[in-house]
Amino acid sequence: MSKDMTFEVGSGNVFAGLGFDNPEGELLKAKLVREISAIIKRRRLTQAKAADLMGAIQPDMSAIVTGRTVKSPIERLARCIDRLGYEIDVVFRHKARKPSRPAKDLTDIQRASAQYHFIPTGRARRR
Numbered sequence: 001m002s003k004d005m006t007f008e009v010g011s012g013n014v015f016a017g018l019g020f021d022n023p024e025g026e027l028l029k030a031k032l033v034r035e036i037s038a039i040i041k042r043r044r045l046t047q048a049k050a051a052d053l054m055g056a057i058q059p060d061m062s063a064i065v066t067g068r069t070v071k072s073p074i075e076r077l078a079r080c081i082d083r084l085g086y087e088i089d090v091v092f093r094h095k096a097r098k099p100s101r102p103a104k105d106l107t108d109i110q111r112a113s114a115q116y117h118f119i120p121t122g123r124a125r126r127r
Contacts, residue, residue: 029074032078033065033077036081055079
């Protein structure tokens with residue numbers, strides 16, 4: 001049952017592959033949401049308590065935690081991170097050139113497509 005399969009190495013940004021208008025912004029929002037969700041989980045907060053800490057309402061928190069970020073601008077998500085006691089460092093780097101050879105593993109692909117790096121820092125302690 002061996003069939004020839006073809007595949008294409010993506011850019012590393014699923015939003016670009018899906019044709020979003022602003023794929024870099026969508027990827028950044030996804031990374032912010034992932035970090036917010038991780039903080040909420042680490043602190044064992046309910047959505048209501050997390051919403052209270054971030055100055056939001058529970059339905060908005062539910063949307064953020066489940067990844068529905070259409071109505072959540074980057075600035076709002078960054079404010080949520082700040083209200084949870086974290087800072088956001090923005091790191092600028094030259095884009096890596098596309099590899100001239102096929103990538104052997106995902107780390108090559110990730111290195112080639114890294115644009116945004118979210119580094120939580122600040123007063124909150126991580127376990």
